[in-house]
Amino acid sequence: MLYSPTKRILINALHLKRKDTQTLKPKPQNICILVESLAGGGAERSAALLTQMLTAAGYAVHLVTITDKIGYEFSGRLYNLGKYKNATNGIFNKLKRFQHFKKYLHEQNIDIVLDFRMRRNALKEYCIQRYLYPGYKVVFMVRSANFGYYFPKPDFVAKRLFKNAELCVLTEAMKQSIEQCFDFKKIKVLPNAIDVSAYQQEFALPKDMLWPYILASGRLQKGVKQFDKLIETYAKSELPKLGIDLYILGQGEMLSGLQQLAEDLKIADKVIFKGFVKHPEPYFANALFSVLCSAFEGFPRVILESLACGTPVIATDCPTGPRELLNGTNGILVPHQDFDALRQAMNKLALDEPTRNRFKAASQKSIRKFDITQVTPQWQSYLNALYDD
Numbered sequence: 001m002l003y004s005p006t007k008r009i010l011i012n013a014l015h016l017k018r019k020d021t022q023t024l025k026p027k028p029q030n031i032c033i034l035v036e037s038l039a040g041g042g043a044e045r046s047a048a049l050l051t052q053m054l055t056a057a058g059y060a061v062h063l064v065t066i067t068d069k070i071g072y073e074f075s076g077r078l079y080n081l082g083k084y085k086n087a088t089n090g091i092f093n094k095l096k097r098f099q100h101f102k103k104y105l106h107e108q109n110i111d112i113v114l115d116f117r118m119r120r121n122a123l124k125e126y127c128i129q130r131y132l133y134p135g136y137k138v139v140f141m142v143r144s145a146n147f148g149y150y151f152p153k154p155d156f157v158a159k160r161l162f163k164n165a166e167l168c169v170l171t172e173a174m175k176q177s178i179e180q181c182f183d184f185k186k187i188k189v190l191p192n193a194i195d196v197s198a199y200q201q202e203f204a205l206p207k208d209m210l211w212p213y214i215l216a217s218g219r220l221q222k223g224v225k226q227f228d229k230l231i232e233t234y235a236k237s238e239l240p241k242l243g244i245d246l247y248i249l250g251q252g253e254m255l256s257g258l259q260q261l262a263e264d265l266k267i268a269d270k271v272i273f274k275g276f277v278k279h280p281e282p283y284f285a286n287a288l289f290s291v292l293c294s295a296f297e298g299f300p301r302v303i304l305e306s307l308a309c310g311t312p313v314i315a316t317d318c319p320t321g322p323r324e325l326l327n328g329t330n331g332i333l334v335p336h337q338d339f340d341a342l343r344q345a346m347n348k349l350a351l352d353e354p355t356r357n358r359f360k361a362a363s364q365k366s367i368r369k370f371d372i373t374q375v376t377p378q379w380q381s382y383l384n385a386l387y388d389d
Helices: 042-056 091-107 122-131 155-161 172-182 227-236 255-264 281-285 301-308 339-351 353-366 372-388
Strands: 030-035 060-065 077-080 112-115 137-141 166-169 187-189 213-217 245-249 271-275 290-292 313-316 331-334
Touching: 030 042, 042 060, 042 301, 042 372, 060 091, 112 372, 122 155, 137 372, 155 172, 166 172, 172 187, 213 227, 213 281, 213 301, 227 245, 227 255, 227 339, 255 271, 281 301, 290 301, 301 313, 301 353, 313 339, 331 339, 339 353
Parallel strands: 030 060, 030 112, 060 077, 112 137, 137 166, 166 187, 213 245, 213 290, 245 271, 290 313, 313 331
Antiparallel strands: none
16 A cells, blocks of 8 residues: 655655755666565654655655555555565565565666665575675665664674675764774765654644643663663652653553553553554644653654654763754753653753743754755765766
8 A cells, every 4th residue: 555645745846846956856766765664663754754755856766665564654656575474474485575576676677775674684684685686776774873783793794794885874973883893984874854844833732642741752672762761760750740641652562561660650640652653743742841761772753853843852862863963952961871860851841841942942943954955965965976886
């Protein structure tokens, strides 16, 4: 099923008419964006937005999903490999999907592949590079500071596999870390983008929400977003006594454990789990502030979306992302893994309405450089250079 982009995401009709993008004409490229799924997390949401940006910029975009999980809206042509996946997902079924994808790349005359997959298995990556990707320009996307997601162990194997590969990362800090760890040379920095204009409206409080509340969002996965530590910090803060609830958007294997933790801390009525929300804008827009305390990040989309909605953010200074987004005018950055500092910041911002209002007033302006009108030309320049190379 092909989902159509909504609101002003059809940027070819609005944003890309501006002078700053007219000078960059797309080459006759077919761009394949390969993702494991298109639902559940910020990386998937960013990939979906990228399909819309590149389609509007004039590229022929082919979105290929490995699993049959399509939740976010996108542009371009969808090829859902998950439709060929059976219950056993055995070696022959994997080879069948491999052949389907190889045939698709050839038949569609794909010029460039943007590979968003996690790449933990060295043998699998060798086979993909040896038998699937020859003849194509491939960019391996790195979307998290946890490089173990994207480079298989041991490190010397990763160095051999990706020695001459094109890599695309989200921040300069990620680029520098990869250079230090692996000595890779071909690394491009392109941040996550956001369509700020789509957030310049009033979002009504969802009918199932009670105000006031604070908001956290992300996949409920162990050891990443650290929702368990957030709930414990919230329980120690003044917020439950002040009648300020904690709403959590997202789904994952930790849900039952987190619900039990809230029960044990006697705040089950104050911590509300909303599950996966396709359009989270009203939840962000009406929160007092958003909170992020991840063990690691890439370039957290939840901070971008919160600030685009005019909602300030409190975040721990994890590697990487929050430091690039929070500049002192739009939220509070506390030391990494310092949950007492996080508690104090939550208390302060909950009680200090003038500071919240000051942060709110600066939020959208603070992320203008990440607007699609600024980031799309960067993608055009990069893709056109790859095509000419």
